[in-house]
Amino acid sequence: MPNITIYWFRNDLRLLDNPAFLKASTESDILLPLFYHPNNDLIYKSVKRVGIHRQVFLKQALNELKTSLKSLNSDLIEIQGNIFDQIKKIADVIGATKIFFEKIIAPEELEQESLIRNLGIPVETFWQSTMIDLSELPFEPQNMPDIFTEFRKHIESKKIQTKMWVPSPSKLPPLPSKRFKSATNNIFLEEIKNEKSSFPYLENQFLGGEKSALAHIENYLLKKLPHSYKETRNQLLGIDFSTKFSPWLSIGCISAKYIAAKLKEFEDQFGANESSYWIWFELLWRDYFRFLHFKYGKNLYIKNGLNKNPININHNEDKFETWVNGRTGNQLIDAGMRELFLTGYLSNRMRQIVASYLIYDLECDWRKGAQWFESQLVDYDVYSNHGNWLYIAGNGTDPRGGRRFNTTKQNLEHDPNNAYKNLWLN
Numbered sequence: 001m002p003n004i005t006i007y008w009f010r011n012d013l014r015l016l017d018n019p020a021f022l023k024a025s026t027e028s029d030i031l032l033p034l035f036y037h038p039n040n041d042l043i044y045k046s047v048k049r050v051g052i053h054r055q056v057f058l059k060q061a062l063n064e065l066k067t068s069l070k071s072l073n074s075d076l077i078e079i080q081g082n083i084f085d086q087i088k089k090i091a092d093v094i095g096a097t098k099i100f101f102e103k104i105i106a107p108e109e110l111e112q113e114s115l116i117r118n119l120g121i122p123v124e125t126f127w128q129s130t131m132i133d134l135s136e137l138p139f140e141p142q143n144m145p146d147i148f149t150e151f152r153k154h155i156e157s158k159k160i161q162t163k164m165w166v167p168s169p170s171k172l173p174p175l176p177s178k179r180f181k182s183a184t185n186n187i188f189l190e191e192i193k194n195e196k197s198s199f200p201y202l203e204n205q206f207l208g209g210e211k212s213a214l215a216h217i218e219n220y221l222l223k224k225l226p227h228s229y230k231e232t233r234n235q236l237l238g239i240d241f242s243t244k245f246s247p248w249l250s251i252g253c254i255s256a257k258y259i260a261a262k263l264k265e266f267e268d269q270f271g272a273n274e275s276s277y278w279i280w281f282e283l284l285w286r287d288y289f290r291f292l293h294f295k296y297g298k299n300l301y302i303k304n305g306l307n308k309n310p311i312n313i314n315h316n317e318d319k320f321e322t323w324v325n326g327r328t329g330n331q332l333i334d335a336g337m338r339e340l341f342l343t344g345y346l347s348n349r350m351r352q353i354v355a356s357y358l359i360y361d362l363e364c365d366w367r368k369g370a371q372w373f374e375s376q377l378v379d380y381d382v383y384s385n386h387g388n389w390l391y392i393a394g395n396g397t398d399p400r401g402g403r404r405f406n407t408t409k410q411n412l413e414h415d416p417n418n419a420y421k422n423l424w425l426n
Ligand SMILES: Cc1cc2nc3c(=O)[nH]c(=O)nc-3n(C[C@H](O)[C@H](O)[C@H](O)COP(=O)(O)OP(=O)(O)OC[C@H]3O[C@@H](n4cnc5c(N)ncnc54)[C@H](O)[C@@H]3O)c2cc1C
Pocket: 233, 242, 243, 244, 245, 246, 247, 249, 250, 279, 282, 283, 285, 286, 289, 346, 347, 348, 349, 351, 352, 355, 373, 377, 379, 380, 381, 382, 384, 385, 386, 388, 389, 392
């Protein structure tokens, strides 16, 4: 009996260093690659869960992936609606014998996985979104240290190296016979009209997709920016002060492992310093928020998170609305919220400042802030977004019990000449 498989692309929209897709392609006689769009519901007034910045970036990435798959005589089918019904219809028509996909252990993504498992077709999932492999962790992920510094020290003391990345498949199995098209014909896909991404605001737009991701990292290294990253990473304005890897990482146009390998090559060739190490250090934060999900799962998504002594919150919609609209009256906050709305991006420092302001100054529910970020950020990543919001709210694993940022102090340190505020407020 032939192996007729479905590969479900999730946040791994790439061919290079995609071990799951490589395995699916080598083990299948017939292979159907597909992507599922969850319904894009309204989350706040007329604002959708996936806002325009992410829609556009995602669309570009999907178009590029489709082109790459077509060049290997395959294709990418996009579906929307009820995931169980849609995949069942397709699996029945093609006689699928197995479904492969990347594992994502956030609550909604796990629910999707269990629906797919209910189809009764064998499923194979892969953990492949971290820089450090699960198998290399010096502890079971369920027992990982709560505190980031301890986690990092474990990794560093065991001298754990990032594994080598895997190549793109050089050829792909054929698609199922044309009959599968009938199962996907009536699938409604929302049109994305605005094809121009506004991220970043200063230069030619960055495009979603694997090619742009690879070109971006190449360019970043060519400019030798890793050597100055630590000194510039807290700036607010411009492109080169931080890596800007996040939009591509969030939907997997590039893997964290590949970035780590390229950084290592850079260090071997041009020398390592504290700054180049610091990019690895930040990518390890990304891994940390992912691995924490193995330990705490859904508890990270409830109002008080892991906090046994939470502060009382009186969420106020009017105050929340001033924050969302960049009309709180605090100029730094308002500048940040407008930058986010207009471009889909905010520096890490501004994310911390506006999140702290919503939680501690406006006394609003952190989950509403996290939801707003989800809709606006071009680089929304479920693990990093929830992890960082919880951390600032003091409902995660921060040993200091939360981070409050004083906006007067932050103004003096990061925008003393008002350049940032002037750009976004005028
Ligand atoms: C409230 C809040 C919400 C956030 N939401 C997201 C999100 O949805 N998606 C997202 O990718 N990042 C999120 N971050 C983390 C961080 O702000 C962004 O990753 C970073 O600003 C992206 O820009 P960059 O690629 O230039 O980062 P760089 O400073 O160049 O860092 C390099 C890479 O390291 C990782 N990284 C850096 N800082 C963090 C961090 N604090 N936590 C996890 N990973 C990190 C990212 O993958 C980033 O691309 C959030 C931070 C805060 C405070």
